[in-house]
Amino acid sequence: MSQNFAFLDEHSKKEIRRKTLKAIAVPGYQVPFASRELPIARGWGTGGLQLTLSLIGREDILKVIDQGSDESVNAVNIRNLVQNTTGVAETIHTSEATLIQSRHRIPEVPLKPFQILVLQVPQPEPLRAVESSERKTKMLHGDKEYSGAFIKLFEQIMKFGHITDDADYPVMVNDRYVMAPSPIPRFDNPKMNYNEGLILLGAGREKKIHAVPPYTKVESLAFEDYPFEVEDFDDKVCRESGLSGVYMDELQDEKTGETYYVTNDTSYMLEKLNEEAVQHAGK
């Protein structure tokens, strides 16, 4: 059976394309879209996948990551689907890719101009925890009424003494819309602020597309006396590569029970290790 280029039919692509352009014109606002059926279940990256399929062309170089890894099941299957229906080249290197689809991480290597990062979003509505009605949250966004988002953080401070939102920490985009940045760790939030590439976010199950254009102010919500803080890895060193200052996974050695840390962005770690090996060989 032959398949249209990039799987989706052209009408579906056109609809996604029109909505994506609107999303770029209103940064941080969630534009509703039709969200088509795909060979993977909704909630498994279909929003990101539809964005990728609407964008991708024959000259693109694609990178797909899942929690920092190019090799996890989700990343491999999405990459296979896109490659089988387009024949595009793939890479694991962030700087070589023209199009990056990611689940829950922004790569350690900063985006370059004209690169596009597509993020998979499970829950695009930052106010959903405080307001279950879509009609009402749309009105709250329209009125720029974000007390609810702040109250959620305030209650965490009251209960636990600090803000407990670790991933999907809400951000204010372009001083207008509060946006859910998808479940990227807090560590990645500052990377969005005035970044050089385009960030597109797609929620397939919730049928929303939102965007952060390049050079756009993205500020994490916080209070004057409780400023925004990222996860602290200052005193941690990656066991495999010796890297520090990157986002790390905390793991446990099953034999010794010892806690250790490994760089989460595996392709970045590999690049650094290879650089080191080359330098070493040179000596």
Add this chain to the structure above:
Amino acid sequence: MKTIVHTTQQVYRQLINASSRPGHTENISEEVKNYSDFSDAALLAAMTLFDNEISFFSKDKTMRKELKVLTGGIPNKDHTTADFIISKAADLKKKYFREVMKGILISPEKSATLIIDLNSIGEGTEYSLTGPGIKDETNIKLSLDSSWMELRNEVCKEFPLGIDLVLTDKQNNLVIIPRTTKAEVK
């Protein structure tokens, strides 16, 4: 083999580049059979985005027919409810800015996009652009009279409401000025 699927994909990526970097000029070099006297860039931008789910308004009879046949887009008799307005700069009217859809607060995306075919991008009135997508400031010369830009600024002053401009020229250059961009005569 190059088909319309690849052509529209290519044009779409140029639209993405242009809209996420207001003032950045993309040259649309794709080939198209064009029976209208609009530029290929204007026609291709419309062909990339139009289908039978959208309505468009154009005063130009040939272009109207062309777009209907090529895309299935619904020609609107009325500019006030059209999703897209497509016009040459010389045929612009104040009502294309003032009376078109500019979205509502809960749905700012329900707004019109104006595709305006200019004589030249790179010559004419110099505008300074600032806002999301622009590092510091971009300057661009457009053969678009500043009175139109003032009208556009008027319509876009109540962000997130507003209209987005897709500007094309005879050399098939394309620039997008979304509603977030602050445009001032330099």
